[in-house]
Amino acid sequence: MAPDAMRTAARSLSDAQPVPFWLEDPGKPGALPALTGTENCDLLVVGGGYSGLWTALLAKEREPERDVVLIEGREVGWAASGRNGGFCAASLTHGFGNGLARWPDELATLEGLGERNLDAIEAAVARYSLDCDFERTGEIDVATEPHQVQELAEVHETARRLGLGDGLELLDRDAVRAEVDSPTFLGGLWDRRGVAMLNPAKLAWGLKRACRELGVRIFENTPGLELVPVGAGMGVRTPYGRIVARRVALGTNVFPSLVKRVRPYTVPVYDYALTTEPLSPGQLASIGWKNRQGLGDSANQFHYFRITADDRILWGGYDAIYPFGGRMNAAMDHRPETYLKLAEHFFQCFPQLEGLRFSHAWGGAIDTCSRFSAFFGTAHRGKVAYAAGFTGLGVGATRFGADVMLDLLAGERTERTDLEMVRSKPLPFPPEPIAWAGIGITKWSLARADENGGRRNLWLKAMDRLGLGFDS
Structure with missing residues (x-):
């Protein structure tokens, strides 16, 4: 410089x-009380960012009588959902190029689903009077x-x-x-x-209000500490109590998943x-x-x-x-x-x-994964679902991820659950110090490519062949 x-x-x-x-x-809402004691519900949503908020909202829209609880470790929207640039994109694949490289046969379907997802977000903004610019x-x-x-x-x-x-x-x-x-x-x-601009924190706070108006019970400053089977359902331990639920949806994204085998993927x-x-x-x-x-x-x-x-x-x-x-x-x-x-x-x-x-x-x-777009799955015999790995393009795609989690928890075969994108997983990251070295070499190579007319060196070409083609 x-x-x-x-x-x-x-x-x-x-x-x-x-x-x-x-x-x-100054319009930031006050925090809701933490959970104390034991609560029971039909659906527990862990995480108060976009992923969890959309899951709770859509669950109540699908079944208004379903008892839904959402817990958040700090305050709704305090992490990535309140810190991003406010780009709400239709793309579910982190851009056209990434989608074409990974799922060429279903790209048209993915693009159509993404467009409908963004339209549905715009409709929800109007329906729930979400004051998010x-x-x-x-x-x-x-x-x-x-x-x-x-x-x-x-x-x-x-x-x-x-x-x-x-x-x-x-x-x-x-x-x-x-x-x-x-x-x-x-x-x-x-x-x-294909992209809308919005105020990301106000979107999270508006979704919090909308969820509560539909009857979702929200507890803030309530991290989920442990996930274990309890009878026919699942239990999540919290600092001052626990929750027993028939089904659990994990929207914790960048934070360590309560399903430990998912952690190497982000x-x-x-x-x-x-x-x-x-x-x-x-x-x-x-x-x-x-x-x-x-x-x-x-x-x-x-x-x-x-x-x-x-x-x-x-x-x-x-x-x-x-x-x-x-x-x-x-x-x-x-x-x-x-x-x-x-x-x-x-x-x-x-x-x-x-x-x-x-x-x-x-x-x-x-929360970054090796294919730059979300992945999905279930655990504990279908009683737990998760979505993670949105890689910086989650303002819009998290709503789609919420629908996928709800489909998976219901055991439904839908257009979404039939997607190869939904049925497949990215490659997990290797253990340290290999991950550190690999990411460092990749960053250096990307900077060199920017300086050399976009030409990708042997390292980046090898990453491309492995499906790890870092391009953003």
Whole structure:
């Protein structure tokens, strides 16, 4: 980092609060009491992020008389569900390219299910009056290097050839800069309908309210400590009591699963983000971001960015930090060296905004699996279901995962449970220190590919052949 760029980046961060922007909201609901004693229910949902909240809500929609309990180890939405960028995508496969590489024969079905899932989220926002700043703006993948222009054109052409290109618009340099003006933008691919922008914390808090209105009993500051069979059902021990349920749905994602054999399939990867102070009308005009789309660049080490309801820019991504041994640590929620790097990149993208300052800087752990999209399963003879591994694209896909878990617990054969994506598992991560070394080599290789016209070295090609083709 050049000295002048470092000074500019450091000055821009001097007032940044080390807390997630979304969670620092005066409208945040108070915590509900912890569970004490013994409770019984039909369905226990473990985890108060999107995965658990959607599961509880859909369970009550399917069977209003079902007694549903949800427990959350801290407060609803405090982890990844309240810290992400607020990109709610239709994709269930972490993008078109990943889906095509892994499930080409059912990609059309997966794309259709994803579109219907996003439509259902939009309908739920309206039906339950979820005040979460939902905007169906779409997202532009932008090219910042010449080889990325060609890659986006190839994605567009492949999608059209397969009959999946509706709503996709290829943008040249002038067209993309007419949408959002950055001197670094060389082209773009705009998915006009497949992504919505929203306030992630407000979505979680709204789902919490909706669940309670339907009769879901929610206990916060109540971690699930142990899962054991109890008679014909399952029991979960908590710090001050226990719950006995006929069925259990696990939505714990990045946190260690109560089904221990599931744990090797995910690792925590820390992601970081900044938000600016609100832009003035003149600053907004200088970048021309009138249509409020989400944006992401097309590098392997990519940035994601969007406009908030009060005209701040959220700017995140690039660094992805894996802790040795997969051990989560609250100290890793903040990483000043990454904040400096993100701030420098921000002003490279938008030099016309020099002097703008950042108001918030934070990080958090993402549940990452080797195929970059969720996996599913059951345990304890079908009495327990789980969904995990959303790899940073869970704002929308968790609702689909909730439906899958409920199908599995009901023993139903559905269009969802027939999917190869649902019936198969990713490769588990190896033990340490192999995982640490492998992830480190992969990160280095991805950075080299970004610097060398996208050319993947022998390591990345080997990962591709193993189904571990890290491309985001």
